[in-house]
Amino acid sequence: MTQTRLTHLQALEAESIEILREVAASFERPVMMYSIGKDSSVLLHLARKAFYPSRIPFPLLHVDTTFKFREMIAFRDRTAEEYGFDLIRHTNQDGVRDGINPFDHGSSRYTDIMKTAALRQALNAGKYDAAIGGARRDEEKSRAKERIFSHRNASHAWDPKNQRPELWRTFNTRLNPGESMRVFPISNWTELDVWTYIYSENIPIVPLYFARPRPVVERSGTLIMVDDERLPLLPGERPREEVVRFRTLGCYPLTGAIRSDAADLPSIIMEMQASRTSEREGRLIDSDSVGSMEKKKQEGYF
Amino acid sequence: MASPNTDLDLWLAQQTDKSLLRFLTCGSVDDGKSTLIGRLLYDSQLVLDDQLASLKKESHNRIVGEEGIDFSLLVDGLAAEREQGITIDVAYRFFSTDKRKFIVADTPGHEQYTRNMATGASNADLALVLVDARKGVLTQTRRHSFILSLIGVKHVVLVVNKIDLVDYDRAVFERIAAEYRAFAEPLGFKTLAAVPVSALRGDNILRPSAHTPWYDGAALVPYLEEIAVSEDRSAQSFRFTVQWVNRPDLDFRGFSGTIASGTVAVGDDVLIASSRKPARVSRIVTMDGDLTRAVAGQAVTLVLDREVDVSRGDVLSHPGETPEFSNQFQARLVWMNEEAAFPGRSYLLKIGAQTVPATITDLKYRTNVNTLERSAATKIDLNEVATVTIATDKPIAFDPYAANALTGGFILIDRLSNATLGAGAIEFGLRRAQNLTYQNFDVNREVRARMKGQAPRIVWFTGLSGSGKSSIANLLEKRLTAEGRHAYILDGDNVRHGLNKDLGFTEAARVENIRRVAEVARLMADAGLVVLVSFISPFEKERRLAREIAGDIDFTEVYVDTPLDVCEARDPKGLYKKARAGEIKNFTGIDSPFEAPSNPELVLHGAEEEPAVLADQLHGWLKF
Numbered sequence: 003m004t005q006t007r008l009t010h011l012q013a014l015e016a017e018s019i020e021i022l023r024e025v026a027a028s029f030e031r032p033v034m035m036y037s038i039g040k041d042s043s044v045l046l047h048l049a050r051k052a053f054y055p056s057r058i059p060f061p062l063l064h065v066d067t068t069f070k071f072r073e074m075i076a077f078r079d080r081t082a083e084e085y086g087f088d089l090i091r092h093t094n095q096d097g098v099r100d101g102i103n104p105f106d107h108g109s110s111r112y113t114d115i116m117k118t119a120a121l122r123q124a125l126n127a128g129k130y131d132a133a134i135g136g137a138r139r140d141e142e143k144s145r146a147k148e149r150i151f152s153h154r155n156a157s158h159a160w161d162p163k164n165q166r167p168e169l170w171r172t173f174n175t176r177l178n179p180g181e182s183m184r185v186f187p188i189s190n191w192t193e194l195d196v197w198t199y200i201y202s203e204n205i206p207i208v209p210l211y212f213a214r215p216r217p218v219v220e221r222s223g224t225l226i227m228v229d230d231e232r233l234p235l236l237p238g239e240r241p242r243e244e245v246v247r248f249r250t251l252g253c254y255p256l257t258g259a260i261r262s263d264a265a266d267l268p269s270i271i272m273e274m275q276a277s278r279t280s281e282r283e284g285r286l287i288d289s290d291s292v293g294s295m296e297k298k299k300q301e302g303y304f
Numbered sequence: 305m306a307s308p309n310t311d312l313d314l315w316l317a318q319q320t321d322k323s324l325l326r327f328l329t330c331g332s333v334d335d336g337k338s339t340l341i342g343r344l345l346y347d348s349q350l351v352l353d354d355q356l357a358s359l360k361k362e363s364h365n366r367i368v369g370e371e372g373i374d375f376s377l378l379v380d381g382l383a384a385e386r387e388q389g390i391t392i393d394v395a396y397r398f399f400s401t402d403k404r405k406f407i408v409a410d411t412p413g414h415e416q417y418t419r420n421m422a423t424g425a426s427n428a429d430l431a432l433v434l435v436d437a438r439k440g441v442l443t444q445t446r447r448h449s450f451i452l453s454l455i456g457v458k459h460v461v462l463v464v465n466k467i468d469l470v471d472y473d474r475a476v477f478e479r480i481a482a483e484y485r486a487f488a489e490p491l492g493f494k495t496l497a498a499v500p501v502s503a504l505r506g507d508n509i510l511r512p513s514a515h516t517p518w519y520d521g522a523a524l525v526p527y528l529e530e531i532a533v534s535e536d537r538s539a540q541s542f543r544f545t546v547q548w549v550n551r552p553d554l555d556f557r558g559f560s561g562t563i564a565s566g567t568v569a570v571g572d573d574v575l576i577a578s579s580r581k582p583a584r585v586s587r588i589v590t591m592d593g594d595l596t597r598a599v600a601g602q603a604v605t606l607v608l609d610r611e612v613d614v615s616r617g618d619v620l621s622h623p624g625e626t627p628e629f630s631n632q633f634q635a636r637l638v639w640m641n642e643e644a645a646f647p648g649r650s651y652l653l654k655i656g657a658q659t660v661p662a663t664i665t666d667l668k669y670r671t672n673v674n675t676l677e678r679s680a681a682t683k684i685d686l687n688e689v690a691t692v693t694i695a696t697d698k699p700i701a702f703d704p705y706a707a708n709a710l711t712g713g714f715i716l717i718d719r720l721s722n723a724t725l726g727a728g729a730i731e732f733g734l735r736r737a738q739n740l741t742y743q744n745f746d747v748n749r750e751v752r753a754r755m756k757g758q759a760p761r762i763v764w765f766t767g768l769s770g771s772g773k774s775s776i777a778n779l780l781e782k783r784l785t786a787e788g789r790h791a792y793i794l795d796g797d798n799v800r801h802g803l804n805k806d807l808g809f810t811e812a813a814r815v816e817n818i819r820r821v822a823e824v825a826r827l828m829a830d831a832g833l834v835v836l837v838s839f840i841s842p843f844e845k846e847r848r849l850a851r852e853i854a855g856d857i858d859f860t861e862v863y864v865d866t867p868l869d870v871c872e873a874r875d876p877k878g879l880y881k882k883a884r885a886g887e888i889k890n891f892t893g894i895d896s897p898f899e900a901p902s903n904p905e906l907v908l909h910g911a912e913e914e915p916a917v918l919a920d921q922l923h924g925w926l927k928f
Contacts, residue, residue: 007538008601010324010405019603020562023547027616027657052560052603054591056552139396146395165393166724167419167640169426169455170713172654176722190407192398198316268312 011199014191015048020171021150021187022052022134026059028175029132029183033125036062036089038074039251040207041136043081044188044196047205049134050085061088063124063133067116068093069104069253071229077208090128094120104255105234113256122158125182132175132183140192150189156180197274201267210248211270213262217241224258322400325528328409328424329463330452331434332444336465340434340503341397341410342375344525347510348399375503394424403529418687419640422451422727426713429533430459432524433484437470437500440480446487447673447687453491454636454689454729456709459533460493463524467516468502474518490676495531499524537600541625542566542574543703543711545656546618550605558589558605559614561657564710566622568606569597576612577619577629577701583608617658619701619711627711631699632665632734637684637692641718641725645684648757650788651725653696655714661697661788662716663757668692684726693734705729719788752832758789760829762854763926765838766847766901767864768893769879770871772910772918776864777838779919784834792828794821795838809890815846822850829857842898860926863901864918866910868893 008016025032034049036042049058064078082089094102097115104112125133139146149165151173166174177183188196200207217228219239226233228241233255235241246259247270264270329337397408409424425431431452435445452460462484470476481498488496499508500516501524507513508523522530543564550558568574572585587607588595598604606620614620619627639645645664653662670681670690684690705712709729716726753760763780765773777793784791799821800807807813818841825835841847851859871893872880883891890896906925908918 007536008599010319010322013324013601016562016601016603020547023560023603024657027548051591053548053550054605055556055558055589056550140398146397147393162393165420167423167715167727168724169423169715169727170710171427172656172713172715174654174715174717174722174724176652176717178722190396198319201312202316271312 011195011202014188014195015051015199017171017190018045018048018187019052021173021185022049024173024175025132025134025185025187026053028173031128031130032060032132032134032185033063033090033128033130034058034060034134035121035136036064036078037136037251038064038070038078038208039136040196040200040211041138041188043205043207044191044199045134045136046081046085046087047203048187058087060134061090061128063090063092063128063130065117065120065124066091066093067112067120067253068098069116069232069255071208071210071227071251071254071257073210074208074251077206081206090124092120092124092127094123103232104253105232109256112253116253125158130182131177132185134185134187136188137186138191138193138196139189148186148189150186151175152184152186153177154182154184158182160184194271194274197267197271201271208251210251213245213247213265213269215243216246216259218244218246218259225261227254227257227259229254322403322405324405324407325430325531325533326407326409326428327430327432327528328394328411328421328428328457329432329434330411330421330424330448331432331463332436332439332442335434335436335439336503337410337432337434338395339375340432340463340465340501341395341408343503343506343509344406344408345397345399346375347506347525348401394420401525401529406528418447418451419638421448422455422638422640425452425455425457426709426727428457430461430528430531431457432461432463434463434465435480435484437464437467437473437476437480441483441487443674445484449484449488449491450671450673450676450689451638453493454638455727456705456729458494459531460488460496461524461527462496462498464498464500465503467500467507468505472500472507472513472515474516477516477519497521497527499527537565538567540565540600540708541703542568542572542620542622543627543708544568544574544606544620545711546614546616546620547657549615556607558587558607559618559620560603560605562603563598563600564656565600565708566625567597567599570595573623574608574620575623575626576614577621577627578699579613580629581612582623583610583612585609617656619656627701627703628733629699629701630733630735631696632693633702634668634691634693634731634734635705635714635728636731637664637690637716637726637728639684639686639688639690639726641723642686643725644686645690645716645726646682647692648754650719650757652717652719653694653700653714654717655700655702655730656711658700659717660700661719663695663788664692665695666693691731692728694728702730702733704732706731719786749830749832752830756790756832758832758834759858760832760834761858761860761926762825762829762835762837763860763862764825764841764847764850765836765862765864766841766904767910768866768868768871768898769840769891770874770876771864771866772908772915773838773840773864775915776908776910776919776922777836779916780922781836783919783923789834790832791834791836793836793838794825794828796840799824814843815849818846818850819853822853825850826854826857829854840892840898842892842896844899844902847901860906861901861904862906862908862922863904864908864910865900870911 053059094116102112102115137145149168153166154160218225219228219241225246245263247262247264248257248259262273264273329341331337395410399406409428411421411424433449435441462481464477464480477500499521500519501508507515510525511523543566544561545564546559546561548560550560568585570585570588573582574585575582585606586609588598589605589607621627647664647667650661650663653660667681668691669678670688671678673689703711712730714728715724718725765777767773774795781791781793804817804820807817821837825837828835875881882888883894892898
């Protein structure tokens with residue numbers, strides 16, 4: 003081997019591995035958020051690499067809102083079994099008891115209870131002092147400003163005006179009692195980097211990313227997949243088969259599909275090169291109001 | 305026909321061949337940094353349809369270019385920034401051209417956010433320093449440029465923005481460029497170019513503008529595509545920082561970390577910095593298979609051929625090219641906290657994966673960021689830059705920052721709040737002999753105390769058994785230790801079992817007991833310690849004796865006033881029970897009197913507040 007300089011992807015990979023190791027070495031009870039999406043798949047792959055030949059020295063946490071795509075849950079369980087990591091599943095039982103759903107209670111209240119509050123519950127229950135997430139700075143404007151090691155106070159809130167300076171790769175990992183850290187090892191990756199890495203490393207991802215015929219309904223220009231019988235159909239509305247795929251995955255009633263023929267990774271990457279919309283457009287929670295993501299983050303949303 | 309995979313592989317290969325340039329934009333408020341980055345994203349076709357639509361909506365009532373867009377909205381992410389029209393924190397942006405990939409750190413202009421600008425600079429190869437053509441070089445322009453040189457950014461482009469607002473006047477541009485070059489000359493940048501642009505109108509961004517025929521340099525983007533900034537880190541001395549000891553089972557022990565610089569191969573001899581012990585690299589492990597050689601930037605796991613003591617923070621190098629290993633060094637420090645830095649205060653220092661207590665031992669001078677002149681100072685305020693000497697509690701491995709930023713840059717952390725207070729660049733290590741000039745002064749109490757950064761004193765707790773003396777003293781000791789002070793508790797347990805184990809409980813023995821404890825307290829205070837004495841000391845006469853022995857050492861008598869019935873109900877050691885049963889004689893409060901102090905400095909009411917609250921009150925009153 004005569005290579006002396008790392009390629010762009012190799013450099014990103016090494017940086018992420020260094021961050022993951024720093025978490026394992028510096029915190030008492032770290033946990034990795036596992037959302038089952040492509041970024042989580044990349045994060046899991048990086049964690050396996052970071053600690054090899056040891057097992058991943060922290061558990062993975064999935065906050066199950068009960069409205070995830072069925073294929074996501076199947077993929078999650080398959081992956082946990084194949085790689086043998088500790089998987090913690092958490093659902094907000096108060097929300098389940100009250101029958102909280104995105105149809106009757108609105109996307110914002112539903113997300114607040116089943117996602118934000120559920121995450122806080124799970125983090126408090128596990129007494130986790132560091133939670134690793136797969137957010138990237140190219141996703142959204144407030145994320146572009148977040149540190150890699152992002153400090154949270156005792157109520158999990160982010161103070162964007164008072165972030166710790168973060169120089170070189172010398173991360174300040176120290177916490178006072180009750181405080182915690184959110185850590186974003188793939189902060190510096192772009193969506194294109196994620197896809198090319200998945201392709202070159204042959205990383206398994208949920209099949210929902212690939213175009214297939216799926217039952218959908220179209221509402222105000224957004225294609226919603228009818229994943230189970232809980233989706234209430236409007237009068238006269240009837241699901242129809244369309245060849246669609248997802249650029250981002252979440253709760254099926256809140257995740258828009260795109261019409262696409264891209265059925266494998268090369269086609270997805272080529273399609274993305276030509277695409278003219280950003281990936282979070284498919285997420286209905288972001289477009290509520292300007293600054294909505296920042297507000298959610300201050301309240302403790304990941 | 306080529307398969308899609310072949311096309312993709314070709315395309316991927318092209319992507320891989322592109323080099324990456326990390327740069328930051330800095331300069332004063334309203335110089336148009338965010339607008340410039342928005343323009344770069346827009347011109348490189350990275351603004352997507354949905355973003356463009358929401359942008360046009362938001363640009364209403366704002367200053368816009370021909371495209372009808374306020375470009376700064378693309379990058380000013382935080383709601384507070386949109387309201388105030390300023391940039392608070394570093395925003396990272398990504399774009400690429402056919403020739404290069406770029407990561408841009410858009411950093412804040414306001415003076416109070418200088419620390420965020422340093423954050424952006426620490427990982428950048430190049431900086432765009434923006435100035436408003438109407439205003440020229442400002443204080444903040446100079447401050448940022450100085451910090452760039454301190455952080456070690458080697459390449460600078462002076463972007464004279466809003467050139468359209470001075471009617472594309474050549475004289476204005478040349479005057480500003482000349483002024484900046486004169487200022488920046490001592491800062492030692494490797495390259496310095498000046499470009500006249502209008503970010504709002506797109507002049508000299510992608511291609512030379514027809515409005516500035518007098519400018520014959522490259523437009524901004526072509527310049528950024530071509531400039532060579534890369535240092536070959538693999539050609540430098542080998543440095544490997546151990547982050548995490550990898551021990552899945554008894555058969556495998558590896559050291560996981562990143563190669564900061566240089567290369568390493570299987571069979572190489574290496575030295576462990578902390579112990580100077582040699583070993584040989586037997587394996588370079590990754591999940592993709594073992595490597596025979598690894599280069600700067602790679603995250604790997606090294607296995608050594610023998611059992612040597614290596615832990616997190618250790619630095620491995622090749623013999624003959626070892627890093628410095630010392631507990632004293634000179635450094636340049638940027639202060640980033642509202643609370644000023646003082647010599648003598650104790651902080652936590654993190655360098656690589658090493659974290660150690662450290663003290664600023666000497667503040668040599670402060671550098672005026674406007675004139676680069678040096679002046680004497682007794683503290684370092686927010687956003688100031690100073691040259692200091694620092695002593696660490698134990699030796700650390702490091703290189704001069706100029707030689708290796710990853711092994712020569714450090715941060716200082718507050719021991720109580722855990723905030724990041726400052727960032728430093730090591731200039732050179734100091735040997736002990738260079739630093740301690742014994743002939744200049746006698747070693748006395750003041751000198752020893754100054755080394756510890758504290759005033760020695762004796763705090764004497766008196767009160768009944770079970771009154772809470774020891775709990776309060778313990779909490780106070782913890783707090784003082786967390787603040788980096790050196791304190792020690794003397795109490796019945798650690799004195800009666802050793803020094804005074806020959807003494808009984810007769811009145812003569814009790815006086816001798818107190819005399820010895822007071823003498824030990826005085827010696828410890830003379831050595832520079834804060835001494836917390838926790839003794840029942842029931843007699844006024846004994847306490848007066850202790851005060852006399854202390855002499856000129858600050859002596860504080862603290863009476864922990866807890867009623868007997870409360871103490872007896874607590875009875876933490878079961879002593880009251882035994883005394884009541886007659887098993888212990890001469891027990892204070894039962895069959896021996898307690899003379900309440902007539903004139904103590906402080907009284908704590910042990911029945912009314914928790915020990916933690918009392919310890920906090922005491923800490924405040926004692927003004928440590």
